[in-house]
Amino acid sequence: MIPTTPVRDWERAVYDFSTTSVPPEVREAGSHVVADVLAAAVAGAAAEQHADVLRDAAFAGGNASVLGTDRRVDPASAALCNTAAAITQEIEEGHNRGGHVGASVVAGAVGVAEANDVDGATFVDACVRSYELCTRLEYAIFAMKARLNDAVPWLLRDPHSTWTTVGPAFTAAVCAGADADTLRETFRVAANLAVVSMHDPYAEGAPARNFTAGFSAQAGVSAATLTAAGLRGSAAAVSEVYDPFADLLAEGEFDGLFESLGTEWWIGERYHKPYPSCRYTHAPLDALREAGVDDLTPDDVTRIDVHTYRNGVDMGHTRPETLTAAKFSTPYALARWVADGEVSLEHFESESLADDAVQSLTERVRLHEDDEFERAFPGSWGARVVVTTDAGETRTGRRPHPRGDYRDPLSTADLRERNRALLAYGLGDDAADEALDALSSVADAPVSETVDALRLH
Structure with missing residues (x-):
């Protein structure tokens, strides 16, 4: 029995x-x-x-x-x-x-x-x-x-x-x-x-x-x-x-x-994620932003060194050829940010992956295991980034944990804007606002009504 x-x-x-x-x-x-x-x-x-x-x-x-x-x-x-x-x-x-x-x-x-x-x-x-x-x-x-x-x-x-x-x-x-x-x-x-x-x-x-x-x-x-x-x-x-x-x-x-x-x-x-890529790439992205690279192009960068926890080092593959491979590539995420000042859904499509200036920079990104960040993991997923320019300058950024962490949450406005972008990508811009409104009241309406707003019509 x-x-x-x-x-x-x-x-x-x-x-x-x-x-x-x-x-x-x-x-x-x-x-x-x-x-x-x-x-x-x-x-x-x-x-x-x-x-x-x-x-x-x-x-x-x-x-x-x-x-x-x-x-x-x-x-x-x-x-x-x-x-x-x-x-x-x-x-x-x-x-x-x-x-x-x-x-x-x-x-x-x-x-x-x-x-x-x-x-x-x-x-x-x-x-x-x-x-x-x-x-x-x-x-x-x-x-x-x-x-x-x-x-x-x-x-x-x-x-x-x-x-x-x-x-x-x-x-x-x-x-x-x-x-x-x-x-x-x-x-x-x-x-x-x-x-x-x-x-x-x-x-x-x-x-x-x-x-x-x-x-x-x-x-x-x-x-x-x-x-x-x-x-x-x-x-x-x-x-x-x-x-x-x-x-x-x-x-x-x-x-x-x-x-x-x-x-x-x-x-x-x-x-909640601000970037459409593996979470292990996010602290390096945030550290890169803190290093200050807005005035640089991929050709201006001699090298990027990323110091992080052991699991994060696994994301070190370069020249990704597919959407998923690029989302799990810290070198691609950082190179794309240097090139465009953002990382968006469109940056993982075939046309963007064919950008040779970005893909070339991925080969100049190196990931290193860091004892300090490894000891803090998985409670904190941090990283330090050092950017070396062709002028011999070094710029450094550091993050104890990525944006969107519960200790550094996205604002309601940022999360709403991010969700709208996702909905527009899948449903088209005209349907995105209705879908966003449905998600904003997901606990207050029948599930069938919410889902209907998330369908193609």
Whole structure:
């Protein structure tokens, strides 16, 4: 007989939290996350590497929208498409300790919410609870990654595809009206799933890379659908899979992560991105701006040295050839800023990648691991940049953490302007204001009404 009661204290804390009320200020934070992800998904659907796929792929019909298109498909296929689109432009929100939680939680389940005519407040609250749960799961999984990768180098390489079945499954189950028993079983099914890519080809930039997140969300929504029909999860997996985390973390830390659910709201430590590129490129970009390069052209720069944490050094590839590869290239992001004084969505399109002056400068950017920044990571993602000009001058900038961090948040006006740009990129300028208004009241209107404003008409 499969146990019907929690087998671990932390599991009990998860189920108790599933009905915890969300304070107004936390719901407001959740509304910002939902708006952020949905705007990112609209822009991602218009990316040249994915637009044809989302338009032409043969999916089952249904009443869940593929954002940024005129298509409606079944909810699981919508989860696949919307989550892949949400991460494509590398502009979606994230969390220093918990990865890119919002993309899967929001984009993965919005189709279920739309299909079930869920009101905005219910959807936002469900996303908040899943966000809180998944940031904690990712924090724990992050501690395991290094050890696992020593033994099996390809395992758990993609940050979008390990814990991300749980978030869309949990949110989808709530939006489908699951009772407490079904919600518990949905968690148990999803918590024993992981869609793991064997390699994260961010430097190569293969378009399939972004769909790994989509496959994970699709699996989560499917888990919720099957559990609603009577599928039971594994109680044993809760102990067998997750007990080892207690050994990896400090004594009592793993249980403490979940005991704090409902009292410590991690969503308050989210970040919003000002640039459409990997977060690891942002502190170098901000440091470059502080160094003062507005009067320089790429040909004026002899060398750029970037000192940062170890993970950030991985973003050192030069001359990227694809949208995704460029978004994960610190040399490209810095070279583009020197050339144009900004980094925009258009700068990752094929025409911009053909700019030889920018690509040439990427080869003069060097990344170095810095002990100070490595010790501060992942609490802070900082960088120092030294620019050497052809005149022999050096200019230095330094950032302890990037703009958009909860310690240096984007203003409401800046975030609104950024979201409008994303919506205009995907829907056209004429439709952007209506879509922006819909996102601004996402917790106050039915999800179907919000989504309708995010479709092509």
